[in-house]
Amino acid sequence: MKPLFAHLHYYDPRVYQISILSTLLIYGLFFLDFDVNPWAIILIPSTAILTQYAYHRYLSLPIFDAKSPLISALSLCLLLRTNSITLLLLAPIITISSKFLFRWREKHLFNPTNFGLVTLLLLTEQIWVSPGQWGNGTLLALLFAGLGSWVIYQANRADITLAFLIFYAIILFGRASWLGDPLTIPLHQLQSGALLLFAFFMLSDPKTTPDSRAGRLLFALLVALGAAFVQFWLYRTNGLLWSLAFFSLLTPIIDRLLPNQPYQWPIHKEK
Amino acid sequence: MKHSLWAVLLLIYYSNVHSFCGFYVAKADTQLFNKASQVVIVRQDDKTVLTMANDFKGDPQEFAIVIPVPTFIEEGQIHIGDKQIINHLDNYTAPRLVEYFDDDPCRVYLREAGPAMSAAPKSESSDMIRSKKNSHGVTIEAEYTIGEYDILILSAQQSDGLEQWLIENDYKIPKKANQVLDSYIRQNVRFFVAKVNLTEHSKLGFSYLRPIQVAYESPKFILPIRLGTLNADGDQELFIYTLTQKGRVETTNYRNVKLPSNMELPLFIKKEFPDFYRALFEEQVRKQSMRAVFLEYAWDMNWCDPCAADPLSVEELQELGVFWLRDRRPDNWAELDVFVTRLHLRYNADTFPEDLIFQETSDRENFQGRYIVRHPWEGKETCDEAKQYRQQLGVRYEGEARRLADLTGWDIQKIRQKMKIPEEGTPDSKTWWQRLWHRN
Numbered sequence: 045m046k047p048l049f050a051h052l053h054y055y056d057p058r059v060y061q062i063s064i065l066s067t068l069l070i071y072g073l074f075f076l077d078f079d080v081n082p083w084a085i086i087l088i089p090s091t092a093i094l095t096q097y098a099y100h101r102y103l104s105l106p107i108f109d110a111k112s113p114l115i116s117a118l119s120l121c122l123l124l125r126t127n128s129i130t131l132l133l134l135a136p137i138i139t140i141s142s143k144f145l146f147r148w149r150e151k152h153l154f155n156p157t158n159f160g161l162v163t164l165l166l167l168t169e170q171i172w173v174s175p176g177q178w179g180n181g182t183l184l185a186l187l188f189a190g191l192g193s194w195v196i197y198q199a200n201r202a203d204i205t206l207a208f209l210i211f212y213a214i215i216l217f218g219r220a221s222w223l224g225d226p227l228t229i230p231l232h233q234l235q236s237g238a239l240l241l242f243a244f245f246m247l248s249d250p251k252t253t254p255d256s257r258a259g260r261l262l263f264a265l266l267v268a269l270g271a272a273f274v275q276f277w278l279y280r281t282n283g284l285l286w287s288l289a290f291f292s293l294l295t296p297i298i299d300r301l302l303p304n305q306p307y308q309w310p311i312h313k314e315k
Numbered sequence: 316m317k318h319s320l321w322a323v324l325l326l327i328y329y330s331n332v333h334s335f336c337g338f339y340v341a342k343a344d345t346q347l348f349n350k351a352s353q354v355v356i357v358r359q360d361d362k363t364v365l366t367m368a369n370d371f372k373g374d375p376q377e378f379a380i381v382i383p384v385p386t387f388i389e390e391g392q393i394h395i396g397d398k399q400i401i402n403h404l405d406n407y408t409a410p411r412l413v414e415y416f417d418d419d420p421c422r423v424y425l426r427e428a429g430p431a432m433s434a435a436p437k438s439e440s441s442d443m444i445r446s447k448k449n450s451h452g453v454t455i456e457a458e459y460t461i462g463e464y465d466i467l468i469l470s471a472q473q474s475d476g477l478e479q480w481l482i483e484n485d486y487k488i489p490k491k492a493n494q495v496l497d498s499y500i501r502q503n504v505r506f507f508v509a510k511v512n513l514t515e516h517s518k519l520g521f522s523y524l525r526p527i528q529v530a531y532e533s534p535k536f537i538l539p540i541r542l543g544t545l546n547a548d549g550d551q552e553l554f555i556y557t558l559t560q561k562g563r564v565e566t567t568n569y570r571n572v573k574l575p576s577n578m579e580l581p582l583f584i585k586k587e588f589p590d591f592y593r594a595l596f597e598e599q600v601r602k603q604s605m606r607a608v609f610l611e612y613a614w615d616m617n618w619c620d621p622c623a624a625d626p627l628s629v630e631e632l633q634e635l636g637v638f639w640l641r642d643r644r645p646d647n648w649a650e651l652d653v654f655v656t657r658l659h660l661r662y663n664a665d666t667f668p669e670d671l672i673f674q675e676t677s678d679r680e681n682f683q684g685r686y687i688v689r690h691p692w693e694g695k696e697t698c699d700e701a702k703q704y705r706q707q708l709g710v711r712y713e714g715e716a717r718r719l720a721d722l723t724g725w726d727i728q729k730i731r732q733k734m735k736i737p738e739e740g741t742p743d744s745k746t747w748w749q750r751l752w753h754r755n
Contacts, residue, residue: 076570077572077573079678125676125678126677127677127678127679127680169561169677170677171677172674172676172677172678174565174567174571174676175567175568176565176566176567176568176569176570176571176608177570177571178570179569179570179603179606179607180569180570180606222501223497223498223501223502224494224497224498224501225494225498226494226668228664228665228668229668229669232568232668232669233568233669236568278534279533279534279535279536279537280534281567281672281674
């Protein structure tokens, strides 16, 4: 299938991602009353970009690009909640540093935002993630799906998102049918804005997921199982985040078993 | 509140919390709502104390309740609570009305600081018969009387058996209960049932049924609401108070919405504050398509401002199950580490298909449902400022009328009539050019 906007194909998908994440943030702030500390909107992006720049200078990298840290920063703004100014500064530093500290071949091991959130959840009692903040509106679900698929289509990683959502839906419907629950329950669980945001914008990160299609499908299955385990077995929140962080450790093994060329952002390809 | 915060962005963000003042005039407690249940959840780590109160008004003989608990419980884990303490908690956390009086615009003086905070005031079982019976695959683990209740702790392997047993023992079970009971049993949920022991009830002499408390330890931070949605008698009203150490509690599987708050409203609201709050809640529920859980109060238990009631005493909190205060001595005046969250929802099986799942956040930002009426200054106009002030009142009244209409869904024309302001929607009867050139 040809992309809908074929002439835009040469542009960096991260530009779309930035505009869509910004739109979601504005929508969340003004229509869903997100409980975001106003400082966060200023401190997180600026600290993220500065951190990236510092690593760029320190490691004498050829091209400085603010797009990646901006994407991580916008994701942090959407997910991270805290009343501590210190943590608003620390979160983007940890997030961006993870890209430079945990490297393997030409990839980084963790999705940066995921790593930042999980680390702070583990180390401090001062942050939280509000999975309920998006509500369960069907329209919103469609909006997410539409916008998100555009991004992943550009990034050629639609397979992992789709596979994950299918696996996760199978788990939810399977559980409901085993418990004899009405279908409204798994449907309610699937209409979660947090789930869609995770699938479209965090899991789809081409720099941290396995290189081969088979690897990505396996990875999607593991993450779905892990998330369900945390939610329905351990009865803890943020199952998606914990699961992704845990299975990211297995990406090098998956890539060794099922190898392929690592992903390059289009801008690098042209060079 | 966030919108107004954004308007002034960073400057006052951390200064607004302690500056509420104004005179407290009225509150809107839970008795305004029919069929309202109240639940208090005390939780730290995985230890939970759940207190359930409902406004059952019928014949005590008719009262029977099936309570799902996430884990196995024993006799000593069930306790009877004190309704007065829940009423106190309700009053302490209720949405409130405050009033201000405009100053004489001709006088200039510095504003006084807010009123001092109130300090916490002072305030204020059972025969056991062991038996183990088994019928329909339902084992009675314990059977005893506590307070005015006959309690049976059950363990069931199959929902058919449980449903059959409940029906045979005169428990009224909604039609589709079997499905929900089956789902709960597969999730290792345990049940206990309570009926009123009429002899004990009349001996104790309470005109109402006291709340039932259960203490358990489980990672599940949930409130089972599915059995309640099966009753076909319309939407249910639920108030949840949580008492935790770290901070505000929110639902993770439903959207949390802060009730619109801190707004100036027409003066006549003072006389009909309960009606206003009921209409406000109704309208907000409608706007969110009955799919949101509303935050009505989130506050550090050490204080309040303005106080709709004094904060709860250490004894009252202990009685509600705040177990980390157990060893606290009465002469210890150090701050209490108790944070209260009040959530309010209206629900039915369509809009709230799943049980409520909660998480405790580290958010300690205070929030309250607070509404303001401001009395105009009524003295003589002795300066230009006074004339200007009078002219601006019209704009203010119109703003208040629109705000009230938006919040409650009330007809704006009727609001204007009640406020005795012009109906056509202009702030006063003058045209814009009259206001421009004929200021006097």
